[in-house]
Amino acid sequence: MNEERLPVFQDVLRAYQCIYKQVHRTPVLSSEAINSMTGATIQFKCENFQKVGAFKFRGASHAVLSLKDHELKKGVITHSSGNHAAALALAARMKGIPAYIVMPENSPQIKKDAVAGYGAHIIFCPPGLEFREQYTQELIKETGASFIHPYDDFKIIAGQGTAAFEFLNDAAEFDTLIVPVGGGGLLSGSLLSAKAWDSSIQVIAAEPIGADDAWKSFYSGRWHPSENPNTIADGLLTSLGKLNFRIITSMLDEVMRVPDEVIVQAMQLFWERMKIVVEPSGAIGLAAVLANPDYFRGKRVGVIISGGNLPFK
Amino acid sequence: MNEERLPVFQDVLRAYQCIYKQVHRTPVLSSEAINSMTGATIQFKCENFQKVGAFKFRGASHAVLSLKDHELKKGVITHSSGNHAAALALAARMKGIPAYIVMPENSPQIKKDAVAGYGAHIIFCPPGLEFREQYTQELIKETGASFIHPYDDFKIIAGQGTAAFEFLNDAAEFDTLIVPVGGGGLLSGSLLSAKAWDSSIQVIAAEPIGADDAWKSFYSGRWHPSENPNTIADGLLTSLGKLNFRIITSMLDEVMRVPDEVIVQAMQLFWERMKIVVEPSGAIGLAAVLANPDYFRGKRVGVIISGGNLPFK
Numbered sequence: 001m002n003e004e005r006l007p008v009f010q011d012v013l014r015a016y017q018c019i020y021k022q023v024h025r026t027p028v029l030s031s032e033a034i035n036s037m038t039g040a041t042i043q044f045k046c047e048n049f050q051k052v053g054a055f056k057f058r059g060a061s062h063a064v065l066s067l068k069d070h071e072l073k074k075g076v077i078t079h080s081s082g083n084h085a086a087a088l089a090l091a092a093r094m095k096g097i098p099a100y101i102v103m104p105e106n107s108p109q110i111k112k113d114a115v116a117g118y119g120a121h122i123i124f125c126p127p128g129l130e131f132r133e134q135y136t137q138e139l140i141k142e143t144g145a146s147f148i149h150p151y152d153d154f155k156i157i158a159g160q161g162t163a164a165f166e167f168l169n170d171a172a173e174f175d176t177l178i179v180p181v182g183g184g185g186l187l188s189g190s191l192l193s194a195k196a197w198d199s200s201i202q203v204i205a206a207e208p209i210g211a212d213d214a215w216k217s218f219y220s221g222r223w224h225p226s227e228n229p230n231t232i233a234d235g236l237l238t239s240l241g242k243l244n245f246r247i248i249t250s251m252l253d254e255v256m257r258v259p260d261e262v263i264v265q266a267m268q269l270f271w272e273r274m275k276i277v278v279e280p281s282g283a284i285g286l287a288a289v290l291a292n293p294d295y296f297r298g299k300r301v302g303v304i305i306s307g308g309n310l311p312f313k
Numbered sequence: 314m315n316e317e318r319l320p321v322f323q324d325v326l327r328a329y330q331c332i333y334k335q336v337h338r339t340p341v342l343s344s345e346a347i348n349s350m351t352g353a354t355i356q357f358k359c360e361n362f363q364k365v366g367a368f369k370f371r372g373a374s375h376a377v378l379s380l381k382d383h384e385l386k387k388g389v390i391t392h393s394s395g396n397h398a399a400a401l402a403l404a405a406r407m408k409g410i411p412a413y414i415v416m417p418e419n420s421p422q423i424k425k426d427a428v429a430g431y432g433a434h435i436i437f438c439p440p441g442l443e444f445r446e447q448y449t450q451e452l453i454k455e456t457g458a459s460f461i462h463p464y465d466d467f468k469i470i471a472g473q474g475t476a477a478f479e480f481l482n483d484a485a486e487f488d489t490l491i492v493p494v495g496g497g498g499l500l501s502g503s504l505l506s507a508k509a510w511d512s513s514i515q516v517i518a519a520e521p522i523g524a525d526d527a528w529k530s531f532y533s534g535r536w537h538p539s540e541n542p543n544t545i546a547d548g549l550l551t552s553l554g555k556l557n558f559r560i561i562t563s564m565l566d567e568v569m570r571v572p573d574e575v576i577v578q579a580m581q582l583f584w585e586r587m588k589i590v591v592e593p594s595g596a597i598g599l600a601a602v603l604a605n606p607d608y609f610r611g612k613r614v615g616v617i618i619s620g621g622n623l624p625f626k
């Protein structure tokens with residue numbers, strides 16, 4: 001079974017062959033103003049333009065399209081109130097199968113609307129991880145749906161790696177690739193792509209100071225949970241997945257921690273200079289450059305913008 | 314002299330040859346979500362991604378690059394606090410000549426900063442058109458700089474027409490082109506391009522209900538000033554220029570008036586569905602479609618997004 005080994009670059013390639021017809025090949029943009037401000041030559045892979053507004057649609061599509069016929073009928077299930085929920089809902093709808101999303105009843109209305117808009121069955125639970133897991137377990141028993149974890153999953157990791165794969169295909173060469181890290185799905189997939197493409201590309205994870213479990217885990221070599229995370233980057237609150245941690249430990253070059261106020265500066269630069277909407281988690285790569293100007297000056301840097309789901313006004 | 318006749322399509326072509334190396338060829342984007350919501354097939358020409366964040370950089374570049382050597386030395390001057398000021402400042406800096414911008418002292422700080430950031434000399438005047446004109450006249454006497462009107466100008470009109478020219482080159486065919494109208498620089502230039510490209514393309518001007526002088530002027534056949542305009546679309550407050558009015562009267566198909574609340578809906582759609590930042594004036598083309606759903610259903614529509622200079626947060 002695939003799931004007994006770690007995913008490798010060939011799995012990203014297979015994922016790409018599986019999903020490329022239904023994902024956007026998002027553009028690579030740059031800004032003269034931001035380059036002259038930072039002294040670096042930065043290219044941005046704009047997954048904020050991906051379907052559902054985030055890279056999560058890649059992994060979710062791969063997970064859904066990898067299901068076997070008897071699994072497809074019963075649908076998919078996850079517990080999430082964020083981009084993964086919307087992504088799974090859309091991927092399921094495009095395949096014509098049911099999606100069940102377990103969501104805390106106190107989730108923001110905009111997130112409920114997004115998931116409902118993609119036609120998923122929403123099951124509200126009381127706030128708290130134990131309720132989410134309990135409701136999910138019960139629903140799996142009831143429906144037989146396949147549980148799709150948002151990041152700690154072989155197919156998800158391989159799917160998320162397709163963003164960096166496209167980026168490397170479309171961009172001029174770069175020395176360093178910066179990737180946001182929360183659960184580690186995008187980061188571990190990007191590592192598979194970047195290191196296979198050119199092992200000399202340095203890969204840096206960007207993490208909020210207020211949710212620095214990846215930093216602790218990576219530099220101690222021991223998995224640390226995310227405890228009382230506090231950051232504006234609400235996509236990066238979760239602990240590293242176990243599969244993700246194994247890939248990250250063996251392949252990552254560095255973790256940089258970034259204060260929330262620099263994340264906001266980066267969002268403002270995207271807004272004012274590039275006229276694009278980027279959510280806090282998606283702006284953290286540029287924020288890492290802004291927070292470490294000497295480190296990046298003169299370098300050719302690739303930055304993955306992970307998503308753009310920011311409420312209007 | 315050029316200025317004694319009306320500009321024609323050949324003048325747009327010449328303008329394009331003059332400026333194409335220094336303007337961005339902005340992308341043409343579309344959104345499946347917006348198409349399925351409106352029933353139209355809409356393509357957007359994204360001048361919010363133009364240098365200085367608006368189409369104004371096209372006309373300003375053309376005006377500056379058309380100056381003769383003895384004029385260049387003395388620089389350029391305008392009175393404006395908006396996108397034209399920033400555009401002229403940048404075009405002058407790129408040519409290495411001085412730009413003098415007369416601006417009301419109560420202009421928003423963000424606009425002062427933008428113009429100052431492009432290296433222009435800012436001269437503050439008391440609020441009121443008479444002061445702006447008086448200060449400008451004095452400064453012209455003092456410096457000998459060439460006055461560049463924001464829209465009622467042959468070179469400006471030809472320059473602004475290059476946006477529609479690129480649009481028609483890059484987009485699939487469309488039946489209707491929607492262009493915002495304020496002073497009429499973008500609209501009259503677009504008319505020259507669209508009608509020369511394919512005389513069957515219908516061109517519609519979109520105007521805020523609260524600043525409907527173009528509507529009054531076009532349908533009465535007599536120029537009306539903009540009186541006490543009141544709209545969120547601060548780029549569309551001005552009266553039609555005289556040159557612009559002549560072109561518009563003879564070539565335009567229709568003016569559609571749009572309420573401010575629909576402009577805000579359009580901004581929200583750009584934000585949520587396309588993750589792009591569009592200023593109110595720039596969103597009015599999509600707003601015209603939203604406000605007239607039956608009219609546009611089933612049509613192939615080109616919409617010019619004129620700019621994206623919206624303050625952050």
